[in-house]
Amino acid sequence: MAPRSGSGAQIAQTRQCTSLGLPPIGGNGTSFYKYSKSQLRKAGEIFRKASEAVILTYMLVARSMHPTWLSNSWLLADRPGGEAVLIDTGGPMGPIEQALGEHKLQLTRVLCTHHHYDHVDHNEDYIRAYGCPVCAHAAEIALIPGGDTKLADGEEVAVGSLTLRAIHIPGHTSGQLAFALDDRAVFTGDTLFRGSVGGTRAPDHTHFEDLHHSIMEVLFELPKEMTIYPGHMESSTLATEWECNPFVRAWRGLDDRRHDPVWAFGEPAELLLEARDYDGGTKCWVRFEESSRLDVVPGSRVQPR
Numbered sequence: 401m402a403p404r405s406g407s408g409a410q411i412a413q414t415r416q417c418t419s420l421g422l423p424p425i426g427g428n429g430t431s432f433y434k435y436s437k438s439q440l441r442k443a444g445e446i447f448r449k450a451s452e453a454v455i456l457t458y459m460l461v462a463r464s465m466h467p468t469w470l471s472n473s474w475l476l477a478d479r480p481g482g483e484a485v486l487i488d489t490g491g492p493m494g495p496i497e498q499a500l501g502e503h504k505l506q507l508t509r510v511l512c513t514h515h516h517y518d519h520v521d522h523n524e525d526y527i528r529a530y531g532c533p534v535c536a537h538a539a540e541i542a543l544i545p546g547g548d549t550k551l552a553d554g555e556e557v558a559v560g561s562l563t564l565r566a567i568h569i570p571g572h573t574s575g576q577l578a579f580a581l582d583d584r585a586v587f588t589g590d591t592l593f594r595g596s597v598g599g600t601r602a603p604d605h606t607h608f609e610d611l612h613h614s615i616m617e618v619l620f621e622l623p624k625e626m627t628i629y630p631g632h633m634e635s636s637t638l639a640t641e642w643e644c645n646p647f648v649r650a651w652r653g654l655d656d657r658r659h660d661p662v663w664a665f666g667e668p669a670e671l672l673l674e675a676r677d678y679d680g681g682t683k684c685w686v687r688f689e690e691s692s693r694l695d696v697v698p699g700s701r702v703q704p705r
């Protein structure tokens with residue numbers, strides 16, 4: 401493996417900030433998480449009201465994370481005995497199937513954030529087991545195993561009494577989708593992680609400018625109190641990432657950029673930021689010297705020059 405660039409001391413750290421959102425869901429299992437009204441109020445959660453009665457005071461979520469890829473599958477339902485959707489299928493199926501059985505849930509759809517193998521690995525297994533449609537953005541549905549239902553930007557998907565809204569956020573891939581649950585939570589795929597962001601050199605990537613727009617002008621237009629459920633590792637909130645994520649801070653102009661000469665993918669480049677990635681490695685924001693092209697790339701592809 402190529403050496404990583406920079407020294408530990410130079411790597412931008414995710415700042416220690418107090419989360420404004422709900423407690424993050426940790427671990428890897430089948431537990432359903434039910435938030436109390438006081439927790440929701442404390443987190444500034446927005447309650448939906450119908451006929452003056454408060455409804456939807458909690459949501460149910462199960463998570464399965466792949467032990468090596470660290471990719472998440474998120475199971476979302478509105479209540480035991482109701483409908484459920486699965487966002488991405490890269491996590492082991494066991495915990496998801498157990499949760500479906502335990503809570504007597506009907507899996508109605510698989511929703512794909514994007515086509516990378518660590519997010520779609522079990523698509524066809526879920527089709528065989530549950531006969532459910534597999535939904536993805538039109539730009540990459542041909543790359544999605546079992547993909548049969550196109551979702552457009554803004555299209556809504558009902559999950560029992562819940563509504564998920566598909567949001568097109570290209571950059572990491574051309575048809576990358578986020579899924580927003582009202583004003584409460586957003587599944588961000590490989591675009592925004594806790595403390596990091598997606599790269600712009602993965603298969604079917606578009607450009608840094610798309611990724612920047614998708615994060616800064618699409619995801620961060622959502623209410624900051626929203627919890628984020630990323631495609632890899634732990635959850636966070638938009639508020640926490642707005643204040644603490646090194647890439648977001650750099651793009652807001654809050655922190656100084658570096659200007660170190662490096663090799664990136666074997667080409668001369670300028671290192672603007674190096675920060676911890678979700679997997680314990682680093683991720684770098686670079687500008688290539690010849691083309692002035694900006695990119696977010698794995699630290700393993702960047703060496704000092």
Ligand SMILES: [Fe+2]
Nearest residue numbers: 514516590602
């Ligand atoms: Fe990806």
